[in-house]
Amino acid sequence: MGIVAVLVLAGAGYGWSAYHGLVSGLRTSNALAGESASLGGDTNILIMGLDSRLDENGDPLPQSIYDALHAGDQQDGGYNANVLMLLHVPADGGKATSISIPRDDYVDLAGCPDKQCKGKIKQAYGLAFDAEHKKLVAQGLADKTQLEQQSREAGRKAEIDTVRQFLGGVPVDHFAEVTLVAFFQIAQVVQPVTVCLSEDTQDSYSGANFHKGQQQINAQQAVAFVRQRRDYVHPSLNFTDLDRERRQQAFIASLAYQLKQGGAFTDPTKLQGILDVAKQNTAIDSGLDLLALAKQAANLTSGNIAFVTLPIDHFGKDPAGEDVNVVNLAQIRATVAQLLGTPTSSAPATTAAPASARPPSATVDIVNATSRNGLAAEVSQVLAAHGDTAGKATTDTRHLSHSAIYYGSGTADAATAVSSALGGLPVQPDSDVPAGHVRVVLGADFSLPATPASASVSTAPTPAPAADSGDAPSPLAGGGIPCVK
Known part of the structure; x- marks a missing residue:
């Protein structure tokens, strides 16, 4: 008022x-x-x-x-x-x-x-x-x-x-x-x-x-x-x-x-x-x-x-x-x-591939461009559980609004698999990313997909x-x- x-x-x-x-x-x-x-x-x-x-x-x-x-x-x-x-x-x-x-x-x-x-x-x-x-x-x-x-x-x-x-x-x-x-x-x-x-x-x-x-x-x-x-x-x-x-x-x-x-x-x-x-x-x-x-x-x-x-x-x-x-x-x-x-992001959310059909892993570097402390390390642990090799986990001085995944030579399929594991983030090639690496940049719009361990909210009948x-x-x-x- x-x-x-x-x-x-x-x-x-x-x-x-x-x-x-x-x-x-x-x-x-x-x-x-x-x-x-x-x-x-x-x-x-x-x-x-x-x-x-x-x-x-x-x-x-x-x-x-x-x-x-x-x-x-x-x-x-x-x-x-x-x-x-x-x-x-x-x-x-x-x-x-x-x-x-x-x-x-x-x-x-x-x-x-x-x-x-x-x-x-x-x-x-x-x-x-x-x-x-x-x-x-x-x-x-x-x-x-x-x-x-x-x-x-x-x-x-x-x-x-x-x-x-x-x-x-x-x-x-x-x-x-x-x-x-x-x-x-x-x-x-x-x-x-x-x-x-x-x-x-x-x-x-x-x-x-x-x-x-x-x-x-x-x-x-x-x-x-x-x-x-x-x-x-x-x-x-x-x-x-x-x-x-x-x-x-x-x-x-x-x-x-x-x-x-x-x-x-x-x-x-x-x-x-x-x-x-x-x-x-x-x-x-x-x-x-x-x-x-x-x-x-x-x-x-x-x-x-x-x-x-x-x-x-x-x-x-x-x-x-x-x-x-x-x-x-x-x-x-x-x-x-x-x-x-x-x-809004036009990238479709995809379903994670079964472990037996998952593309070869890549070295995944995580850049935390948000104000959320420890987010890069948390995401790195999630991807490691999917079979990816943990690379650098860093915090950017900038705060970005949108998340994205960038990949270097030879890691297009791995980048797509990483995107699936993180809820369908947009993916694009980047010559600045070293060969064999995938770089995940986390913006303010990022949230980890629900997992059996985290999706513990029970439901109640809606009035x-x-x-x-x-x-x-x-x-x-x-x-x-x-x-x-």
């Missing part, structure tokens, strides 16, 4: 001083330093909503805030990124797309934070935070604020890398981090907000108690509105986490529409209140040029945006018995590529879809007050 306010500052007649005042007060991060940017002037912004019940310095919040949030106290929550939205803003001024990533999608965690290589996508932040925090304490860092922020930097980077990897190497140009308390505080400034529901619903866990149709809600109710994911009073509604994603989208769409229609962005007091809150419990990357972004995307508040939720394949359990969303990775990446208008829910909800349009479950 802070970003929404920034995007229309120019249209509201605010000049450089207003922008400068906002930037100078916002907490900035270098987690994206050195990363590659989108091509053609498009902009991708990852919005991360943290589950933390602490402030930016790691201190507890006032009890009055905990009482209003209806979400426990400093002992609850954590550093999970419970909200993940990728906002894609085209350079040509076309319709923007906000892609919601369900928080419980079971994925490969970039860099294996805290020595955990698979988990819910939301966990990458907290695991990396924990690992960095323990390391810094062991090194003797005692300043609480520095411990908090340096640990958060590790969490931000791990979460961004995991999302990028999951979506197939999609560039993340900028990010915004918002805590639960920041959402509440901004809602206090802009309340009341009109929302619309298709049915009566009630939930004691989140504090939700809403009636069918349009209604105005205050800040405390707004937190309940975007957090609700169950209703034991009306079990036929069959709530899932995907419905919470839908609620978040609907709230943002409704708020943007109302602020624009109501002229709130021309009210200096209300606008300054939003910006003041944004400085307290949010963070953005240091490279975000708010002036340039405002010129590129000011029309978002007029409804030129579509909200999409990524599909899941089915609900299941991870090896620890926790509920997860099992996803079809190829479907996810194809969906994202279509939404963003980016090309019967209810209205406005399901594995692939239809896109939700901006520019109005959408009615949702």
